[in-house]
Amino acid sequence: MKNILSNKYLILLSRIILGFIFIFAGIEKIAAPENFAVAISNYRIFPLFSLNIIAVSIPWIEVVSGILLIFGISIKENSVIIGTLMIVFTFLVLTALLRGLDIDCGCFGTSDGQKVGIVKIIENIGLILITLHIYLFNQNSFKLEN
Amino acid sequence: MNINYKNIIAVTSVSILLGLTYNFLDPNGIPIIRTESEIVFETQNDVFEDSAEDNSGQIRALTTDQVYAIFTNKEARFVDGRDSWDFADGHIPGAINIPEYKFTPQDPSLKLLDKNDKIIVYCEGNQCEVSKRLAGELKKLGYKKVWVYLGGWQEWWEMKLPIEKDE
Numbered sequence: 001m002k003n004i005l006s007n008k009y010l011i012l013l014s015r016i017i018l019g020f021i022f023i024f025a026g027i028e029k030i031a032a033p034e035n036f037a038v039a040i041s042n043y044r045i046f047p048l049f050s051l052n053i054i055a056v057s058i059p060w061i062e063v064v065s066g067i068l069l070i071f072g073i074s075i076k077e078n079s080v081i082i083g084t085l086m087i088v089f090t091f092l093v094l095t096a097l098l099r100g101l102d103i104d105c106g107c108f109g110t111s112d113g114q115k116v117g118i119v120k121i122i123e124n125i126g127l128i129l130i131t132l133h134i135y136l137f138n139q140n141s142f143k144l145e146n
Numbered sequence: 147m148n149i150n151y152k153n154i155i156a157v158t159s160v161s162i163l164l165g166l167t168y169n170f171l172d173p174n175g176i177p178i179i180r181t182e183s184e185i186v187f188e189t190q191n192d193v194f195e196d197s198a199e200d201n202s203g204q205i206r207a208l209t210t211d212q213v214y215a216i217f218t219n220k221e222a223r224f225v226d227g228r229d230s231w232d233f234a235d236g237h238i239p240g241a242i243n244i245p246e247y248k249f250t251p252q253d254p255s256l257k258l259l260d261k262n263d264k265i266i267v268y269c270e271g272n273q274c275e276v277s278k279r280l281a282g283e284l285k286k287l288g289y290k291k292v293w294v295y296l297g298g299w300q301e302w303w304e305m306k307l308p309i310e311k312d313e
Contacts (some may be wrong), residue, residue: 050180052178052180056165060165060235061157063161076149081166144206
């Protein structure tokens with residue numbers, strides 16, 4: 001089992017999938033920062049003054065770590081960054097769900113109207129598993145020198 | 147675990163720096179410290195006096211009395227920012243429903259409004275941010291004469307003012 005999971009191609013696949021999802025998600029939010037700030041405010045967790053700083057920072061972390069992950073730069077570290085983001089996001093979606101907030105998840109800016117819900121949590125868990133795959137089983141993966 | 151924490155800090159810091167820089171240069175950029183728009187109640191006499199100043203940082207709010215007077219004189223268009231189910235259950239007669247939660251600048255209901263119209267936006271009542279946000283969105287799109295009826299549907303209903311329902 002461990003040999004399968006450590007397979008270079010499988011790891012590369014995980015890196016590409018995760019990387020592109022994060023790059024895409026980040027770009028959508030960079031394109032519409034106000035929408036993203038409003039999406040975050042809907043969760044009613046962060047103080048008003050901090051919303052824009054968060055809205056402006058998170059997407060770039062997503063894009064940069066996504067790109068680095070695809071190119072195989074600091075794979076372990078970027079999987080930690082992405083994994084941490086995913087855990088925080090999932091936690092936020094869960095708390096919103098439990099508080100009965102019927103809101104857009106804001107996962108890709110606001111454009112597509114993905115709602116907070118069980119489905120979103122399951123999707124996120126899937127992404128966390130992919131991140132874990134990379135974190136635990138990456139050994140000598142394909143890197144930039146190809 | 148052989149994690150290079152410096153790399154994590156470096157990636158995060160560079161990303162944030164890129165974000166701040168891009169935001170600064172972006173015409174769509176947002177202020178780093180978010181503040182609430184100031185709510186200013188319109189004084190009785192000048193509710194509809196043409197004001198030349200750009201009040202985009204302000205939300206001009208109206209009381210139920212003022213709103214009812216405007217309603218009876220048919221001086222303004224009413225915009226209901228709640229979702230379509232709440233709207234159908236009861237709204238201010240003649241109001242247009244523009245659900246804020248799925249509002250985009252391409253919303254077809256905007257065709258019913260003229261940029262020079264006087265517009266009063268309301269939502270559920272005092273606690274809801276929807277009317278303020280929708281008013282802000284409308285102002286960004288160039289509707290200059292936008293007011294918010296903070297009391298909203300709740301107050302209108304409690305004062306037993308005329309309502310309209312959709313079947």
